[in-house]
Amino acid sequence: MRTYAEGLVLAVVSLVAIWGAWQVPAASPGDTWAGIVPFAASVALLGLSGLLLVGASSQVGDVATARADSGATVQIIVLFIIALIYQQSFRWFGYLLPTAIVAPIVLYMFGVRSWIGLAVSVVICPLVFHLIFFVLLGVFPPYGEVFDLLSWIQG
Amino acid sequence: MEIFPALLSVITDPMLLFAIVLAAAVGMIVGATPGLTASAAIAMLLPITFYMSPLFALAFLYVIGKSGRYGGSIAAILFNTPGTAASAATQIDGYPLARAGKAGKAMKVATISSVIGDLMGDILLVVGVGFIAAIALKLGPPETFAIYFAAFVVIGSVIGKSIVKGLASALLGILVAMVGLDPISSEERYTFGSFDLSNGIGLVPLMIGVFVLGEVFAQLEERRKATGETKENESSADGNDLTWEEYKPCLPHAVRGGFIGAGIGLLPGLGSAIAAFISYGEGKRRAKNPEQWGNGALEGVAAPEAANNAVSGPSMAPLLTLGIPGSTIGAILLGVFLIHGIQVGPTLFLTDKELVYKLFACGMLGIFAYGLIGYFGATQVARLILKIPTNVLYPLIFMTAFVAAYSARGSMFDVTVMTCAGFVGWLMRKYDFNIAAFVISFVLAKGAEETFRQSLLMSDGGALIFVERPIALAFLILGAGAIAFRIRGIMKERKLAQGGLGDA
Numbered sequence: 001m002r003t004y005a006e007g008l009v010l011a012v013v014s015l016v017a018i019w020g021a022w023q024v025p026a027a028s029p030g031d032t033w034a035g036i037v038p039f040a041a042s043v044a045l046l047g048l049s050g051l052l053l054v055g056a057s058s059q060v061g062d063v064a065t066a067r068a069d070s071g072a073t074v075q076i077i078v079l080f081i082i083a084l085i086y087q088q089s090f091r092w093f094g095y096l097l098p099t100a101i102v103a104p105i106v107l108y109m110f111g112v113r114s115w116i117g118l119a120v121s122v123v124i125c126p127l128v129f130h131l132i133f134f135v136l137l138g139v140f141p142p143y144g145e146v147f148d149l150l151s152w153i154q155g
Numbered sequence: 156m157e158i159f160p161a162l163l164s165v166i167t168d169p170m171l172l173f174a175i176v177l178a179a180a181v182g183m184i185v186g187a188t189p190g191l192t193a194s195a196a197i198a199m200l201l202p203i204t205f206y207m208s209p210l211f212a213l214a215f216l217y218v219i220g221k222s223g224r225y226g227g228s229i230a231a232i233l234f235n236t237p238g239t240a241a242s243a244a245t246q247i248d249g250y251p252l253a254r255a256g257k258a259g260k261a262m263k264v265a266t267i268s269s270v271i272g273d274l275m276g277d278i279l280l281v282v283g284v285g286f287i288a289a290i291a292l293k294l295g296p297p298e299t300f301a302i303y304f305a306a307f308v309v310i311g312s313v314i315g316k317s318i319v320k321g322l323a324s325a326l327l328g329i330l331v332a333m334v335g336l337d338p339i340s341s342e343e344r345y346t347f348g349s350f351d352l353s354n355g356i357g358l359v360p361l362m363i364g365v366f367v368l369g370e371v372f373a374q375l376e377e378r379r380k381a382t383g384e385t386k387e388n389e390s391s392a393d394g395n396d397l398t399w400e401e402y403k404p405c406l407p408h409a410v411r412g413g414f415i416g417a418g419i420g421l422l423p424g425l426g427s428a429i430a431a432f433i434s435y436g437e438g439k440r441r442a443k444n445p446e447q448w449g450n451g452a453l454e455g456v457a458a459p460e461a462a463n464n465a466v467s468g469p470s471m472a473p474l475l476t477l478g479i480p481g482s483t484i485g486a487i488l489l490g491v492f493l494i495h496g497i498q499v500g501p502t503l504f505l506t507d508k509e510l511v512y513k514l515f516a517c518g519m520l521g522i523f524a525y526g527l528i529g530y531f532g533a534t535q536v537a538r539l540i541l542k543i544p545t546n547v548l549y550p551l552i553f554m555t556a557f558v559a560a561y562s563a564r565g566s567m568f569d570v571t572v573m574t575c576a577g578f579v580g581w582l583m584r585k586y587d588f589n590i591a592a593f594v595i596s597f598v599l600a601k602g603a604e605e606t607f608r609q610s611l612l613m614s615d616g617g618a619l620i621f622v623e624r625p626i627a628l629a630f631l632i633l634g635a636g637a638i639a640f641r642i643r644g645i646m647k648e649r650k651l652a653q654g655g656l657g658d659a
Contacts, residue, residue: 006586010323017330020345027340032608034337037600038330038344045326051319072379076372079553080578083368087557087570099554106550110375117547125551129558137206139562 007052014049017042079109094144094151095134099126158281158519161512165214165520174211175517178218179524183533185219186226186242188540188548189234193223194483195370198362199555201487201494202562209495213514216491218521220484221273221467224427225525226536228265228460233258233537241427241463244435248448248455255451259534263397264453265460266529268409272461273522275413276420276468281515283469284504288476291501296609297620299477301630303603306479308634309422311592312641324589328596329603331356338601339608351568358490360560360569361597364576365583365590366483367556372581374549405457408438412458416465420481421472427463427482434462468518475511476501478602483591486598 021042024035033039082105089098103125104118112118130150134141141150165171185196197216204212227242232249245265252261294302311325312318334345335355346352412434419430438458439448448455470481471488478500480486492499497507504511528536560573583590614620621627 002586006320013327017345020347024337024342024344031340032611034340034342034344036611037604037607038333041326041329041333045323045330048319048323048326052323055319072376075379076375076581079372079375080574083553083557083574083577087567087574090557090561090570091567095558103550103554106553107547110550111378111546112550125554129554133558133562137203137562140565142561142565142567 001056003052003056007049007056010049010052011046014042014045017045075109079106082106090142090144092144092146094148095141096126096130096149096153097144097147099129100149157508157512158515161509161516162519165513165516171211171214171517172520174215175218175521176524176528178215179222179521179528182219182222183226183229183525183528183536184540186223187229187536188543189230191552192366192370193220193226194487195366195552196223197484197487198359198366199552199559201359201362201490202559204491205494205563209491209497210510210513210517212491212495213488213510214517214521216484216488217514217518218524220488221464221518221521222525224464224467225266225269225273225460225529227463228269228456229262229529229533229537230540232261232265232456241431241466242459243428244431244459244463245456247435247459248450248452251449251451252453252456257451260397260401260453261456262533263530264402264405264456266526266533267397267402268405268412268457268460269464269529270522270526271406271409272413272416272463272465273467274519275410275461276417276465277515277519277522278468279417280468280472281512284472284475284511287472288501288504291476294501294626295624296606296613297624297627298630300603300606300610301621301624301627301634302477302479303599303606305630305634305637306473306599307596307603309637310595311589312638316587318638318641318645320587321589321592324583324592325596327588328593328598329600331361331593332597332600333604338605354568356572356597357563357566357569358493358598359563360573361576362487362490362594363556363560364573365580365594367552367559368573368577369580369584369590371549371553371556372577373584374545376581376585378546401453402457404443405454408434408442408454408458409461411437411441412461413465416462417469419462420466420469422481427466430466431459431463435459468515475499475503480595480598483594486595489598 017038021035021039024033024038027033082102086098086102100122103121107118107121130141133139143151165175181196182193185191186193197219200216200219204216207215224241228245228249231242231246232253235246235250235253249261249265252258307325307329308322311322330345332355334352336342336346336353337344343353412430415434415437416427416430419433420427435455435458438454439445442448442452442454444452444454466482470485473479473481474485474489478489480489489499497503497510556573556577557570560570561567563569580590582588583593610620611618621631
């Protein structure tokens with residue numbers, strides 16, 4: 001079942017890639033088509049996905065392992081969603097505020113249960129990262145379009 | 156003999172020396188920490204090197220890579236968990252030695268053998284790289300494309316559990332590299348109307364995502380699965396000292412391992428794990444005490460350790476002379492060269508020869524640095540690692556990944572790319588796809604495409620140009636041969652397994 005799913009996902013990816021390569025306009029005379037390498041690579045990928053699907057028919061699924069994995073998978077998907085929201089919130093609220101909120105959440109997910117530790121991380125994490133990257137290395141911090149804590153602190 | 160003035164120049168630069176020693180210590184700690192890899196550390200530190208001089212940046216990351224390979228042996232010996240894939244072979248004899256109270260002895264053998272192997276690899280690199288570069292200068296686009304093709308196929312098919320998934324990973328890397336404007340005709344590819352995508356996918360966010368964030372996801376999964384406790388090792392007073400009489404039988408294994416590793420290092424993609432296992436197998440075959448191997452033989456630590464470290468130097472040869480990275484660390488270093496505006500390839504030895512030899516000199520000094528730190532301080536490093544609270548470490552790495560990805564170009568799109576690459580990296584790990592093949596192919600794809608299309612233009616669109624040129628044909632056959640060799644190996648393993656079941 002797992003190999004079937006892998007083969008199907010690869011097949012879908014390769015079909016999208018073939019369609020994408022097909023959108024590249026034809027080459028001008030005397031030139032090579034810009035879509036030749038993406039097209040060739042995606043066709044080869046489609047072939048490999050076919051091989052995976054053929055191989056899947058001779059395998060037996062392991063239901064017990066799949067059940068054991070699902071708990072961890074859910075936690076990782078939750079962390080991925082947090083990561084997506086975190087990176088998007090840089091655009092809305094700058095760096096400091098999202099980091100202050102995300103730091104204790106991720107620490108909690110990794111098993112930190114000390115409330116003092118979590119509270120300290122709210123201040124320490126954004127402060128330390130800000131000092132290292134935006135002060136010492138001189139990187140220009142992302143500006144929050146809705147509310148920017150750094151601008152508010154700096155007045 | 157450009158290496159001697161380069162060595163003198165590096166030795167007289169205290170800041171560079173400090174960076175080398177620091178990198179040796181950082182690499183060792185990272186390599187010895189289970190779950191952390193030198194690739195992840197280098198990817199994470201990559202944005203910081205934007206603010207350094209090219210030599211400083213390259214030397215710092217190169218020595219972390221070297222030292223990280225060695226550091227893996229500490230975790231393998233002490234915790235029965237290889238810090239890196241390359242040190243899995245060291246674990247076979249290293250851990251039984253630690254259980255018998257000889258952890259210090261085993262770590263000293265690992266250190267000396269790593270230094271011997273690594274130095275052998277570097278000397279071969281220094282001696283041979285000029286010749287390879289001179290030959291590479293004479294290669295035309297068809298030959299270069301054939302080398303790229305062989306690299307894709309070898310990387311995709313030789314590493315990992317499945318040939319199909321390995322090759323699929325390499326193709327996915329190529330497809331991701333195609334996103335953006337075509338460098339020749341400026342036509343948009345896979346941009347789907349997005350302005351951000353028209354600039355292409357950045358190497359730095361992709362690396363940070365796959366190696367750093369992907370690893371954090373994987374560690375979260377491991378934490379849920381991890382059960383059981385680590386057994387306390389025995390300890391004895393004479394278990395930490397190593398005498399010449401004890402190391403003497405290890406020396407031939409270390410030297411042989413050095414040659415095996417250096418040879419394998421020249422071939423892109425094979426990597427140090429394969430070198431270590433081949434060296435271990437070859438050492439056991441030739442050993443006077445094969446029955447002791449696997450139960451705590453010091454020679455069983457020396458052979459794989461020398462081999463896996465000897466890969467480091469020669470794997471730089473295809474990178475520097477052809478622009479083909481042989482490992483993930485090589486792929487990241489290629490990124491550093493490009494970030495600092497240095498074109499890697501045969502012309503590098505005409506334009507930046509001094510820099511290249513200074514980098515080699517830094518590598519050699521890095522070997523001595525990690526050798527000294529390891530010989531006298533490996534036990535302390537191990538104690539330090541035991542004190543690192545992983546439940547705090549990984550959340551910190553999680554947050555560093557975001558700010559590091561942003562720092563590279565000050566681009567929020569890069570942070571999005573990094574986040575998605577992290578999830579894809581975890582999925583690839585989980586479903587046994589080949590991350591190394593994915594990343595290396597991503598790096599190689601642009602060069603391969605350029606040489607492929609140049610060849611087609613040379614031949615007026617005829618693909619026979621690749622067959623008509625003997626060197627190109629030889630590399631195409633090498634690629635096909637690699638797949639055939641691997642398929643034969645897998646069939647053999649299956650036959651053996653079926654035989655085993657039949658006997659039962």
